[in-house]
Amino acid sequence: MQQAHEYPTHSIGFKSKGGLPLLASDSLPGVTVTATLSRSTFSGPTFTGLRCKECGHAYEASARHVCEDVCFGPLEVVYDYEAIQQRVSRATIEAGPASIWRYRDFLPIAGDPIDVGTGFTPLLKAGNLARRLGLRSLYIKNDGVNMPTLSFKDRVVSVALTRARELGFTTVSCASTGNLANSTAAIAAHAGLDCCVFIPSDLELGKVLGTLIYNPTLMAVKGNYDQVNRLCSEVANTYGWGFVNINLRPYYSEGSKTLGYEVIEQLGWQLPDHIVAPLASGSLFTKIRKGFDEFIKVGLVDHKPVRFSGAQAEGCSPIAQAFAAGRDFITPVKPNTIAKSIAIGNPADGPYAIDIANRTGGSIAAVSDAEIIDGIKLLAETEGVFTETAGGTTIAVLKKLVEQGKINPEETTVAYITGNGLKTTEAIASSIGEPYLIEAQLDSFNAAWKRAQAKAPSPT
């Protein structure tokens, strides 16, 4: 097993003349990098370190995620927004690549990214679904076609593994509900990093195969995600690997901000009025908000209030339950739902998600497994988008919120579809139609077509 190398402390946080820290790109362990920033297209990192979200205590930009010195709160990346503002405009972003790296000045990387084409997925105007639900202006942000592994996790992993490489890690890992394992294994393969990932042993076949194909070491743990996660915290301490969602979590989670940036840009540099997104740990939800706030802060978009609504499955809805009870703390639950990719019983960012929903006049709701299946089918039939169970949860909650009058039909609403349906076919296999099995003869077709027409209104 290869050990991660400590990032040389003395090369972090030096101030250059421009006030920006010099950080190593492709750093070799033990080598002090003094300046690697002379690129024509990129003028160096804009992040300056980490900071505790609770008490504000500052840390260097190393592989750590909790405020060990003071309060054990989560750490967040700190940026020099003046530097970003000076360097970035709508035009410079539009001239960038059609990937998350067009926003690299807002991301915590120091050198060249691991570029697997992640991001800039379609924002679809969902006219049919809007009419069905009684909305005027509905959009689907479709990360089910993200690259390389068809979920939003490609965003967070592209950022986390780029940073992992900069920090000198040679083995990367994660605790996953499925999509994160796919993404970590694929992008590690591309980057030539060793990879060992952990999943609950009861995941869908598509998620398991979609990890194994990249030939990582895959540990299927007899337990739920929360137990996998606890095990991984111990492994992280013992083995010194780069865990994308543990010791690299501050960098990893920043990747989700790009789902905020892209929607603003794709709406023609405007904020939506209301967003609906799925909640697992709650990280994605909070980072869409951070993405919106940053674009306001640096003057890329005009401020306007945006309502944030979150979606959970009833079989794992600790955040929705806390929201409904008016609590600001989470009571952990044991997951039991077909929406495995968002089945986190003890969600780390739950309290922050509740705070955002409350502050913005949004809502957090849960739907049953049957409603999730209906949500998957509704999106497919109306818009031609086949999403996995997390997306079905989002669509079912969207429908529920409209019915409850919690979404104003006149407002521009964006529903975030975060994963692809081909990975969770088990969930819908017994709830959709079957093909007509016929002979290769016109008679046989004629008879079957008659039966088909008797069943459904004729396609006119």
Ligand SMILES: *Cc1c(COP(=O)(O)O)cnc(C)c1O
């Ligand atoms: C991981 C995941 C989410 C949400 O993750 P957070 O932990 O809340 O950031 C949503 N949808 C899918 C498909 C996922 O895999």
Ligand SMILES: [Zn+2]
């Ligand atoms: Zn703290």
